[in-house]
Amino acid sequence: MKKTILVIDENLTRRKETVERLSFLKKDAVIREAETVEEALGITANEDICAVVIDEKFAADSAELFKKPGVKVYAAFKKSSISLIRAMGQKGIKVITYPVADLNIDTGLEGVSIDTKEEADAPGSLAEVVVFLSPKGGTGKTLLAVSFAVAARRNSSKKVCLVDLAWPSGGAADILRFWPPRSVMDLNAAPEYVSEKIIKNVAPEHPQTNINAAVVINDFHTKGPILTPQLSRKIISVIARHHDLLVVDTGAYSESVEAVLPFADRVFFVTDPLISSIVKTYRLFDFLRKLNRIPVENSAVIINFYNSRYGDIAEDVQSLFKTRVFLVPFDYSVIENLNEEKLPITVNPRSAFSKSILNLAAENNQPMHSRRLFNLFRK
Known part of the structure; x- marks a missing residue:
């Protein structure tokens, strides 16, 4: 049975765009979408989730609800920053930026492409x-x-x-x-x-x-x-x-x-x-x-x-x-x-x-x- 990638975003247009951009993963996973956190939790109860992409509006309070063994959680923001990347990283959540793409399902979703200057210039230590x-x-x-x-x-x-x-x-x-x-x-x-x-x-x-x-x-x-x-x-x-x-x-x-x-x-x-x-x-x-x-x-x-x-x-x-x-x-x-x-x-x-x-x-x-x-x- 295929695993499920869950996209959570109350903005219909942006949610559809994210699903479309992840469509290249359909051979490996089912792409599901949810408008609210409650709807998303209902989906996780019945399906084998491998990754969750959650919009910035819900990420701060709800991203950790989806942290389970074998599940990768990505918080999608319009703009990232070093402090944001660190804060989310301490919770085991990866920050990505819109437009969402390049989640590598074949390698366990480890390879995420984030093309931002803040990420490229991030200090090697947590100074x-x-x-x-x-x-x-x-x-x-x-x-x-x-x-x-x-x-x-x-x-x-x-x-x-x-x-x-x-x-x-x-x-x-x-x-x-x-x-x-x-x-x-x-x-x-x-x-x-x-x-x-x-x-x-x-x-x-x-x-x-x-x-x-x-x-x-x-x-x-x-x-x-x-x-x-x-x-x-x-x-x-x-x-x-x-x-x-x-x-x-x-x-x-x-x-x-x-x-x-x-x-x-x-x-x-x-x-x-x-x-x-x-x-x-x-x-x-x-x-x-x-x-x-x-x-x-x-x-x-x-x-x-x-x-x-x-x-x-x-x-x-x-x-x-x-x-x-x-x-x-x-x-x-x-x-x-x-x-x-x-x-x-x-x-x-x-x-x-x-x-x-x-x-x-x-x-x-x-x-x-x-x-x-x-x-x-x-x-």
């Missing part, structure tokens, strides 16, 4: 990628990203790499007082030759903090955009294979930032407490959310503030973004440390700023979807 993002400069992203990377390294045995894509500021290099012979900018000369060997030279270990750092070295004589989307994607892809955690300072939002987002497991939107800044940040957050460019359930807002009177705005911001909010107090000691060319989190770990960053790094090790509103200023 976690944390992105610090803002619609504008001057919100303190770079100091937060550097401090977060240092704190994450101190809190665990993870191999951490800070990736500075905020050209042309070169802020991370200045904060770390670290100017290696080669920088991220050098990769622009021949992006096709970006390799693991070259990346190791561009992201050496910072001796005082034991993090690796791929930084931008400030050069205002350089003309034009240095970091193209393709180069940014390649840098993240290669570095991720050799680290447990990547902390990415993207700089102000641009096309290069958009190229990095498919790799992001977590995105921190950084803002100052001014109403205009919060509104701009929300517009960017809402834009990326609607386009499905960010892992919304693992996104959060960081409010970097100087005056303690802003400490009570977290709940208002949370109600606007409907996501977690972290408050990071930026006191005068931080300015003093930076003026003395010292990293606040290393020389003054008991300051309110350092404690909040250390707590944020510790929180990052927990499943983010289960976190409560976390007011770091009051901890």
Whole structure:
């Protein structure tokens, strides 16, 4: 008796198209279709199922219902991402993209063709990628990203790499007082030759903090955009294979930032407490959310503030973004440390700023979807 391939999709036109595209497998299997999960479960009770292709609307909540010995489950999405591929992969579910095709029944349905850039550039390891993002400069992203990377390294045995894509500021290099012979900018000369060997030279270990750092070295004589989307994607892809955690300072939002987002497991939107800044940040957050460019359930807002009177705005911001909010107090000691060319989190770990960053790094090790509103200023 032939086995059955089950296609679940409430969209009739798309469902018929998927069935048609899989018709070449009819010599090996029966192609059945269902409009709802309930209808599909009824079919599985009576037939020998070998594969299930389930639409993205049902995949998150129902794909695991079809996981049985000998049954391959494929979640079909209009657009995939690295974080999505990882999340589904942990459940034993393969992500594929529309139009669905090339399920190889003869080899036990192991060979699935997914022609997406995100999949092609996926890191070889499951390195976690944390992105610090803002619609504008001057919100303190770079100091937060550097401090977060240092704190994450101190809190665990993870191999951490800070990736500075905020050209042309070169802020991370200045904060770390670290100017290696080669920088991220050098990769622009021949992006096709970006390799693991070259990346190791561009992201050496910072001796005082034991993090690796791929930084931008400030050069205002350089003309034009240095970091193209393709180069940014390649840098993240290669570095991720050799680290447990990547902390990415993207700089102000641009096309290069958009190229990095498919790799992001977590995105921190950084803002100052001014109403205009919060509104701009929300517009960017809402834009990326609607386009499905960010892992919304693992996104959060960081409010970097100087005056303690802003400490009570977290709940208002949370109600606007409907996501977690972290408050990071930026006191005068931080300015003093930076003026003395010292990293606040290393020389003054008991300051309110350092404690909040250390707590944020510790929180990052927990499943983010289960976190409560976390007011770091009051901890």
